[in-house]
Amino acid sequence: MAAAGATLEYDRMKEVKEFDDSRIGVKGLVDSGLSTIPRFFVHPPDRLSTLSPSSFLSVDIPVISLAGINSSRRAEIVNEIRAAAGICGFFQVVNHGVSQKILGETTSAIKSFHEQPVEMKKQYYGRQERGSVGYATNLDLFRSKAANWGHTLQVWTGPNPPELDQIPAICRKEVMAWDENVKRLAETVMELLCEGLGVTPSKLKELKCLESRAMVGHYYPYCPQADLTMGFPPHTDPGVLTVLLQNEIGGLQVKHGEKWVEVKPLPGALVINIGDFLQILSNNEYMSGQHRVLANRVREPRISIAVLINVDKTENSDSYGPLEELLSPEKPALYRKFTIEEFENKFFTKEIADKPLIDFFKL
Ligand SMILES: O=C(O)CCC(=O)C(=O)O
Numbered sequence: 001m002a003a004a005g006a007t008l009e010y011d012r013m014k015e016v017k018e019f020d021d022s023r024i025g026v027k028g029l030v031d032s033g034l035s036t037i038p039r040f041f042v043h044p045p046d047r048l049s050t051l052s053p054s055s056f057l058s059v060d061i062p063v064i065s066l067a068g069i070n071s072s073r074r075a076e077i078v079n080e081i082r083a084a085a086g087i088c089g090f091f092q093v094v095n096h097g098v099s100q101k102i103l104g105e106t107t108s109a110i111k112s113f114h115e116q117p118v119e120m121k122k123q124y125y126g127r128q129e130r131g132s133v134g135y136a137t138n139l140d141l142f143r144s145k146a147a148n149w150g151h152t153l154q155v156w157t158g159p160n161p162p163e164l165d166q167i168p169a170i171c172r173k174e175v176m177a178w179d180e181n182v183k184r185l186a187e188t189v190m191e192l193l194c195e196g197l198g199v200t201p202s203k204l205k206e207l208k209c210l211e212s213r214a215m216v217g218h219y220y221p222y223c224p225q226a227d228l229t230m231g232f233p234p235h236t237d238p239g240v241l242t243v244l245l246q247n248e249i250g251g252l253q254v255k256h257g258e259k260w261v262e263v264k265p266l267p268g269a270l271v272i273n274i275g276d277f278l279q280i281l282s283n284n285e286y287m288s289g290q291h292r293v294l295a296n297r298v299r300e301p302r303i304s305i306a307v308l309i310n311v312d313k314t315e316n317s318d319s320y321g322p323l324e325e326l327l328s329p330e331k332p333a334l335y336r337k338f339t340i341e342e343f344e345n346k347f348f349t350k351e352i353a354d355k356p357l358i359d360f361f362k363l
């Protein structure tokens with residue numbers, strides 16, 4: 001009955017809003033000692049049924065060493081990356097040149113931000129989708145059908161970094177250092193990916209693929225009913241590339257056929273994954289892997305810091321689509337051309353776990 005449905009929906013929105021207005025986040029709920037989760041966090045049965053081990057596949061995603069990148073091993077590295085990017089679009093890199101110290105400091109700083117008293121974090125609460133700094137429970141809370149058990153601190157570091165005093169002091173130095181390190185690594189990985197496609201190594205950089213960067217520092221506290229919700233719902237990343245640092249807790253999974261494969265935490269490693277935009281540019285040579293994060297079952301929080309790297313939209317009216325160099329009568333374009341503005345508008349109006357973004361651009 002329409003009337004009953006409308007009332008239910010109304011109640012849900014009211015509850016969501018009350019929770020959001022409280023600013024305490026899921027960590028606040030856990031700290032208050034709650035043992036059952038509010039119902040707006042409960043995911044639909046078709047999603048919950050994929051949370052059991054029978055839906056998991058125990059294989060390892062590729063771990064690629066970048067040692068010797070400027071030696072004769074480079075060709076081998078390019079092949080390994082091309083293969084991994086073409087299968088599920090996920091791989092881990094080691095010997096990537098980012099020091100252990102920086103990895104540790106970045107994780108600790110994001111953890112410290114989220115573990116501050118609510119009073120300290122409140123001033124940053126918000127979901128600005130472009131520019132500046134914001135902290136919130138679920139960036140798409142008001143667009144999604146079910147909420148997720150985690151919080152995010154979002155800092156747009158490129159193309160225009162925020163004023164330094166806009167970044168919370170507790171993680172300011174670390175966030176900026178992280179951005180520098182990720183930018184350097186991403187440039188290297190983009191070159192390798194270009195070489196894997198057989199196009200000029202600087203091609204992606206020339207297409208402004210390195211300029212827009214959003215750092216999302218996630219905090220997934222213990223969830224008392226981890227079978228009923230998720231840390232982050234299934235989705236693909238919209239951009240070119242994502243570089244992700246995770247602590248030792250685990251829970252990130254990538255889809256492999258019909259099963260889910262864990263991206264196992266590996267000390268010192270960084271996870272790299274291909275986004276929708278690069279899948280399109282590569283005309284499906286590289287795949288944007290669907291991934292999700294399970295709700296955290298252990299008392300220690302899971303911390304992950306992802307930098308989502310995308311094309312800069314500023315004064316950019318260029319049209320993008322599969323790279324011409326890759327097209328031939330045997331390999332026609334699989335996607336139409338579009339502007340970055342059109343692409344982003346689609347992303348920001350859809351629920352994160354919704355129809356894949358690339359479907360809107362398929363020919
Ligand atoms: O927390 C994670 O490991 C993944 C987060 C994620 O997929 C994202 O921020 O897009």
Ligand SMILES: [Fe+2]
Nearest residue numbers: 235236237291
């Ligand atoms: Fe993601």
